[in-house]
Amino acid sequence: MGALGALGTTAALPALAQFRVEIAGIGATQLPIALLRFRDEENSSQPISPVIRADLERSGLFRFVDGAAQHDETGSPSFNDLRGRGADALVAGSVARLADGRFDVRYKLWDVVKGSDLGGQSLAVPAPDLRLAAHRIADAIYEKLTGEKGVFATRIAYVTxxxxxxxxxxxxxxxxxxxxxxxxGEPIISPAWSPNGKELAYVSFESHKPVVYVQDTSTGARRQVANFRGSNSAPAWSPDGQTLAVTLSREGGSQIFLMPREGGTPRRVTQSSAIDTEPAFTPDGSALYFVSDRGGSPQIYRQPVNGGNAERVTFNGSYNISPAISPDGKTLAFVQRQGGSTFKVMTMDLASGNLTTVSDTSDDESPSFSPNGRFLIYATRTRGQEVLMTSTLDGKIRTRLLTSGQDIREPVWGPFGR
Known part of the structure; x- marks a missing residue:
């Protein structure tokens, strides 16, 4: 049996090496921004400005310029000097230790072109949450300057x-x-975040067969959801969090069923003699994308959850698997086999059918969208090591998150809120 523990119980495993971010590519349009070192951040256990900078760099939307003189969130900066340096925006802030041991992290954002104050924030956090505070500041900056929600304070799950x-x-x-x-000691596969970010569904082989569990991410408490005769696999949450789609072989071949989030009696959705698996709900919950070999090779299909005919979606290539749907429902990400042994993350614009190759690697798996729909995370192999990669949807900005000593796979990006 697997040893169960709430998040933070890491003694059972060796610690992973720190991730190291490597960014490839450059965005077509980048906003020049000056990010100053936060005053007194060196006195905290986690400097703030380097985390903010790394977050914004990974988006591909920002270019950093020298901000010159040290400045914090108080007072007014020298806009003429900043304009001369080519900056369109400025971020500055400070970190102060409070009497109760927490840290007061403050920042302010300025529009250098207009010479205006775009607002700021003060966050009082315990030392372990300093990185999270930095991510939240990066999200606020990203949203103010792009008009879209940032995803830097969200979480990912993955298997090692x-x-x-x-x-x-x-x-x-x-x-x-x-x-x-x-x-x-037995495989764990197919993690899936609940829409509220409080639970993870996954498949464990700890009883020497695949069983679907749901686990609370804050307490570690978990429950069996699907442990029927045969295989129980590939859980996917409905958008309202009340239903799980799972692949079961209880009636013979692998087919897709719906069942309540607490477990219970499954209702069969797909009706074929083929293998139907890897379900993914549409954002409105009305339909499922899934993989089936009913046409002779694995392809992606779409079918209403309340019955009806399955419609084939992918036609380019003889092997397309692992569907993921963007939050706005307009883009499908998947893995396509090209040639005999090359597997690449692709995106398809569902309105036009146009395809884009996202990756420059050849052993990709498990794409997952960020909750703002702007990025993908996926697993791949490079330099002989299994790694995680994030990418913009066009593949122009790719960030490799590296570990050492362990294989890493099946990433899934969590929702907003934490």
Missing amino acids: KGGGRYALRVADADGEGGQVAVTS
Whole structure:
């Protein structure tokens, strides 16, 4: 049996090495921004400005310029000097230790072109939450300057294998701060976040067969949801969080069923003699995308959850798997086999059918959208090591999150809110 523990219980496994971010590519349009070192941030256990900078860099939308003289969130900066340096925006702030041991993190954002104050914030956080505070500041800056919600304070989940042990881990969106949700000597696969970010569904082989569990990410408490005869696999949450789609072989071949989030009697959705698996709900919950070999090779189909005919979606290539749907329902991400042994993350514009190759690697798996729909995370192999990669949807900005010593796979991006 796997040893179960709430997040933060990491003693059962060796600590992962720190993730190291490598960014490739450059965005077509980048906003020049000056980010100053936060006053007294060196006196905290976690400097703030480097985290903010790394977050904004990964988006591909910002270019950093020298901000010259040190400044904090108080007073007014020299806009003429900043304009001369080519900056369109300025971020400055400070970190102060409070009497109760927490840290007061403050920042302010300015529009240098207009010479105006765009507002700021004060966050009082305990030392372990300094990175989260930095991510939230980066999100606020991103939203103010782009008009879209940032995803830097969200979380990812992924599976590692090392030393004969499997672990389901949860980390910040930049890969840092990883904590163990569950560990086992048998495989753990197919993690899936609940829409409220409070639970993870996954498949564990700890009883020597695939069983679907749902686990609370804050307490570690979990429950069996699907443990029927045969295989129980590929859980996917409905948008309202009340239903799970799962792949079951209880009636013979692998088919897709719906069942309540607490478990119960499954209702069969797909009706074929083929293998139907890897369900993914549309954002409105009305239909499922899934993989089926009913046409002779694995392809992606779409079918209403309340019955009806399945409609084939992918026609380019003879092997397309692992569908993921963007939050706005307009883009499908998937893995396509090209040639005999090359697997690449692709995106399809569902309105036009146009395809884009996202990756420059050849052993990709498990794409997952960020909750703002602007980025994908996926697993791949590069330099002989399994790694996580994030990318813009066009593949122009790719960030490699590296670990050492363990295989890492099946990432899934969590929702907004934390």
